[in-house]
Amino acid sequence: MRLQVSELANLCSVNKETIRYYEKENLIPEPSRNQSGYRMYEESTVKRVKFIKRMQELGFSLREVHKLLGVVDHDDVRCKDMYDFVSEKEKEIEKKINDLERMKDVLIDLKGRCPSTKDLHECPIIETLIVD
Amino acid sequence: MRLQVSELANLCSVNKETIRYYEKENLIPEPSRNQSGYRMYEESTVKRVKFIKRMQELGFSLREVHKLLGVVDHDDVRCKDMYDFVSEKEKEIEKKINDLERMKDVLIDLKGRCPSTKDLHECPIIETLIVD
DNA sequence: CTTGACCCTGTACCATGGTACAGGGTTTAT
DNA sequence: ATAAACCCTGTACCATGGTACAGGGTCAAG
Structure with missing residues (x-):
């Protein structure tokens, strides 16, 4: 079961513009699209967005969270x-x-x-x- | 011994514009002035500014720090x-x-x-x- | 008596992390 | 077949917490 942007946003208690913003900033992967070009998210994205929010509240900047997510994303550049x-x-x-x-x-x-x-x-x- | 704005700023590791900004936002009391109109700070202001900075790093907004400083300032309005x-x-x-x-x-x-x-x-x- | 290092006020600008349209397409319910 | 409720892109705008001039005064050292 995949989620539309508003569903994701609601589940994470952020608004949909924030989701798009995180995408632009490469904090969440580009989601797949349905036939109409709508973003369709995997359920795992919920936890990822919640993680980003909480890390921010703990005092990490989005740049720092991005760096740390390099581990999750198996990204050698960010893991350096x-x-x-x-x-x-x-x-x-x-x-x-x-x-x-x-x-x-x-x-x-x-x-x-x-x-x-x-x-x-x-x-x-x-x-x-x-x-x- | 009173401090000029740059001395205070240096002791607190912030820059002088930040000191003026804090004054404008009522986070530090208006200092006295010398004959030339220069701000002259009490030494206690050093600790106050350091406190503000650290509270911020701990996740408090300047508005929240201001509220809390109501206790230090014996301000009944902020203490409500x-x-x-x-x-x-x-x-x-x-x-x-x-x-x-x-x-x-x-x-x-x-x-x-x-x-x-x-x-x-x-x-x-x-x-x-x-x-x- | 001027040069450099201070200070003043005021206003403009900046980064971060969003938030809110405008102008347009899609889908579902009636 | 049309309104409501979604979605899209792009761009403008916002709050917070500063930061950086511009234009001008002050003061101590040489």
Whole structure:
């Protein structure tokens, strides 16, 4: 069972222009077309689009996601220097997890101080993330 | 000891236009001026700008950082609904940390498969993040 | 007393990641 | 056989978060 562009877009919670945009940017493969020239997608594209969206939310740019998808697509060009690329990203993620943990603790602290304006204002937000 | 705009920018690794931009967007308070009308910043602004940059890298928009800074600025308007705002953000961060952990594991797996093209191509990237 | 390195305001421009038509064809339901 | 609901391509436009002048003032060093 193949999907038309609107069906795909709905399943991925993006709109159809975004699907076309991803195609133009080579983030998803060119789909086959039916007799009328309509794009017909494989079901696997749903997961691929969701993956792209989530990676973006995690802080990867579309260019970076494209690079990483080189592995999925068995593309030797994009797989070149993959080790270095991945090592770099891994380090960034590590640091990010660390800071997000700290930020989470601040937010929990902050919540505990609400709604008392007085307590709230004493919450050390900046200091938790930035040290001298 | 007060800082001129370029000094502040250098200490924060941003450029001076960004500082002016943040001022326009009310992310940093209007600095005092010297006799020539030059902006003179308190040293505490360094940490504030660094905080803004890092929060952005962690996935917060400047509007969200602005809201959060309401606590630091003792601003009752921005502190309204702070509990709900923070609860929402906390949930997002939680999910993000989770997915980043998973992504980190994928990247480590991926690294271990390099440079063998054959092994590399078998790495399940999308599946680790997106389930049916 | 001028050259270089600062600063000012204002406005234009840029990249990223979309979003929204316009102008036209197809397909299904009535 | 015609309206509604799809699809197509192409191009314009949008928000966010800056970045880069232009045109002009200030100040310290030689």
